[in-house]
Amino acid sequence: MDPLSDILTILKPRRLETGATDVGGDLSIRFAPHEGLYCYAVLEGECWLTLEDGATPLRIKAGDCVLLPSGRPFRICSKQGLTSVDAAVFFAGRSNGEVVIYEKGGTCFVCAAHFGFDTPDSSLLLGMLPPVVHINDQTDQTAMRWALDRMMAELRTPRAGSDLLVEHLSHLILIQALRQHLTARDGTRVGWLSALADPPVAAVIAALHAKPADRWSVEAMAKIAGMSRTVFALRFKASVGTSPMEYLTRWRMMLAADALRLPHRTIASAAGAVGYDSDSAFSTAFKRIMGCSPRKYHARMSGEHPV
Structure with missing residues (x-):
């Protein structure tokens, strides 16, 4: 999509x-x-x-x-x-x-x-x-x-x-x-919606959404945008309002949270689906973005205790 x-x-x-x-x-x-x-x-x-x-x-x-x-x-x-x-x-x-x-x-x-x-x-x-x-x-x-x-x-x-x-x-x-x-292009607008009208940034966002589990780096994103690392990072933040890696982390956590609403999903499977091999690293990122641990989130949203 x-x-x-x-x-x-x-x-x-x-x-x-x-x-x-x-x-x-x-x-x-x-x-x-x-x-x-x-x-x-x-x-x-x-x-x-x-x-x-x-x-x-x-x-x-x-x-x-x-x-x-x-x-x-x-x-x-x-x-x-x-x-x-x-x-x-x-x-x-x-x-x-x-x-x-x-x-x-x-x-x-x-x-x-x-x-x-x-x-x-x-x-x-x-x-x-x-x-x-x-x-x-x-x-x-x-x-x-x-x-x-x-x-x-x-x-x-x-x-x-x-x-x-x-x-x-x-x-x-x-x-x-x-x-x-x-x-309706307007250079004063900031946010992911307006950023989708900025072709280089939109191409990167599309790539992140298509393969959220890949081992992304700012350098890899900049290559897709056809820019240097520094120019791309500045362009992305000016357009979206946050850094490329922060946007990726937020998107990964939103995807993981969506998965954890299902009773049968495990925390390990949700973490792996968004590119985390370490449950500890995933839990740290999830808690920072979502405000609670993935275990508590899963228990609250699915109505069942997580596996």
């Missing part, structure tokens, strides 16, 4: 809830800190999104999509300076998939999907993404526009099979948003 598919397979995104808001007047909604990832798409009109960390407000308009992987509190409003209502209060009593109409609607239509992840270690990968991933309508988005239009139609007029269709559309929109983020 390609690296993006690899990462999404490890994360195992699942839609927790989907809904839409059809706004007809001035409105500001505050969302508390959250687990997982929010995906917002403006289908009609425009609105503003602000993270509560002093970041510059972001204007999002029809055709734009925003991913919020950081878990930080944020506000969505029709215009800046409004007093916000808490999201838990505004959406109280609504059912999953429902369209909430405010002041008769018609000014701005926003749909949202909240994704959880079946791995408890998703922050290791989500934490390497920008706080906000903004995909605007300037990118080639035929597939995105089709998915958003279908989502709006299914939410506004539910029919037989709508719940399942919205589930699949949510995943399509998430993947398409990540794809479009890759094609």
Whole structure:
């Protein structure tokens, strides 16, 4: 598989809830800190999104999509300076998939999907993404526009099979948003997702994902990138936000953790699958990245004691 598919397979995104808001007047909604990832798409009109960390407000308009992987509190409003209502209060009593109409609607239509992840270690990968991933309508988005239009139609007029269709559309929109983020090259972006748009770095990441158990060195990676060791190491860290060997170690531990969720997997087999001959060295690396020993992780996640 390609690296993006690899990462999404490890994360195992699942839609927790989907809904839409059809706004007809001035409105500001505050969302508390959250687990997982929010995906917002403006289908009609425009609105503003602000993270509560002093970041510059972001204007999002029809055709734009925003991913919020950081878990930080944020506000969505029709215009800046409004007093916000808490999201838990505004959406109280609504059912999953429902369209909430405010002041008769018609000014701005926003749909949202909240994704959880079946791995408890998703922050290791989500934490390497920008706080906000903004995909605007300037990118080639035929597939995105089709998915958003279908989502709006299914939410506004539910029919037989709508719940399942919205589930699949949510995943399509998430993947398409990540794809479009890759094609919108911006040298100021840092993280594994943006790095996949940097050809030399992307080639190395693909090689690491294809053969995680190989005895990798920075020199071997630099050869794939077609650069000197020093230039490659600097380029990789500037693009990904971490060193090549640290990225490899994190990826190996994510793969090992995924394996250790299965009751029948042993620690030795998980270690060997990601290139560790020594259980001791593997345990040290695993505990540093995952925060606990592989034995404790296996017992907790598999529900059984490790062999």
